[in-house]
Amino acid sequence: MQNNIQNNLISWYQSNHRQFPWRETKNPYYIWISEIMLQQTTTEAVIPYYKRFIQTFDTIDKLADASLEEVYKLWEGLGYYRRAKHIHETAQIICTQYHGIFPITYQEILKLKGIGPYTAGAICSIAYGLPTPAIDGNVLRIISRLYALTENIALPKAQKNIFNIVNELLDGYDSSAFNQGLMDLGATICRPFNPHCEICPIASFCQAKKTGQQKVLPISIKNIKHKEINYITGIITYQDQYIMIQNPAGLLENLYGFIQYEIESPYRFIEEFEKQYHLSLSLVSYHGQVKHVFTHRTWHMHIYHFSINEPFGSLYSLDDISQLPVSTAHLKVLKHYLKTMK
Ligand code: SF4
Incomplete structure (x- = not known):
């Protein structure tokens, strides 16, 4: 078998996939129920609900004939009850418009x-x-890393590009195993923070790994809204010390904080920093985002770790920082960063 992304992922999935009751069937009705339950809910929480639901309503007809109260009762505790209402309505539509047979085309x-x-x-x-991509946050992350895509995946253009890449990858391969392989890879190995590249079945094709960007990508920053400010906030280290600067004026006058710029890419951060401080910066890893709400604005701080390889005037150890007057927003940033380093 040819050594390529598709074959490596599919054969890894076939030998390592997670066991779930909805993976023991090809019945589109059961798969639909599981996919709806899995929206905003963890796999572990879904298992008992799925089993009870399928036992009670083993056919679409039975679900369509049930009262909404009966459906809600089985959904109790799973949350987002609109999902149950939609499932019930859709089952009735399938019974009246499709003679109780689940539709067979994507459209x-x-x-x-x-x-x-x-x-x-x-x-x-x-x-x-069918060779249909199933693009969720996991897939956006994996494909961004695999091809070292530096576009912001919150933007439709970047998502369309990733859809096209997956569409091409699927062509001629087992789409069920491929899509589920991506789901499992994202859940267990290519995780948002600290991906386990050492055991990744597609590591030899991964451009992010090759270029050391696996802890930086993907870039995912929502559009700037009115009074909602997006910052790239830099945790810049030199050995075990951190750069903190004192705000000269403005909202947090005299308080210490990390350097941040209102921009949408860590690569632009490097350009801004180098222009301002004449010191070169290396991008190390991405650490998620932290929100801080002030009375008149909200900061969305996207935390990136950078390093410098020569000393800088405003370096502080963690002990020093605990003695400095630091803004609450940036204390949150530091706490979040240290948590993701564990
Ligand atoms: S090598 Fe690492 S970053 Fe690349 S796809 Fe695998 S787990 Fe993700």
């Missing part, structure tokens, strides 16, 4: 209530083996 499935492109892609590939 028809996409028209059903509560089903978006990800869910339609997952159902079509898992139940019918």
Whole structure:
């Protein structure tokens, strides 16, 4: 078998995939129920609900004939009850418009209530083996890293690009195993923080790993809204010391904080920093984001770790920082950063 991304991922999935009850079936109705339950809910929490639901309503007809109260009762504790309402309504539509048979094309499935492109892609590939991408946050992250894409994945243009890449990768391969392989890879190995590249089945193809950007990518920064400010906040270290600067004026006058710029890319941060401080900076890793709400504005601070390899005037150890007057916003940043370093 040729050594490529698809074959490596598929054969890894076949020998290592996580066992779930919804993976023991190709019934599109059961897969649909599991995918809806899995929206905003963890796999562990879903298992008992899925089993009870499928035992009670083993066919779409039974679900359509049930009262909404009966459906809600089985959903109790799973949250987001609109999902249960949509499932019930959709089951009734399938019974009246499709004679109780789950639709078989991507376009028809996409028209059903509560089903978006990800869910339609997952159902079509898992139940019918159709070559339909199922793009969620995990896939956006993995593909960004695999191809070292530096576009902001919060933007539709970048998402479309990733959809096209997955579409091409799927061509001629087992789409069910490929899509589920990406789901499992994102959940267990190519995780948001500290990916386990050493055991990744597609590591030899990964451009982020090759270029040392696996802890930086993907870049995911939501559009700037009115009074909502996005910053790249830099945890800049030299050995075990941190750069903290005292705010000369403005909102946090005299308080210490990390250097941050209102921009949308860590690479622009490097340019700004080097222009301002004439010191070169290396990008090390991404550490998620922290929000801080002031009375008249909200800061969204996207935390990146950078390093310098020569001393800088404003360096402080963690002990020093505990003695400095630091803004609450940046204390939150530091706490979050240290937590993600564990
Ligand atoms: S090598 Fe690392 S960063 Fe690349 S896909 Fe695998 S786990 Fe993700």
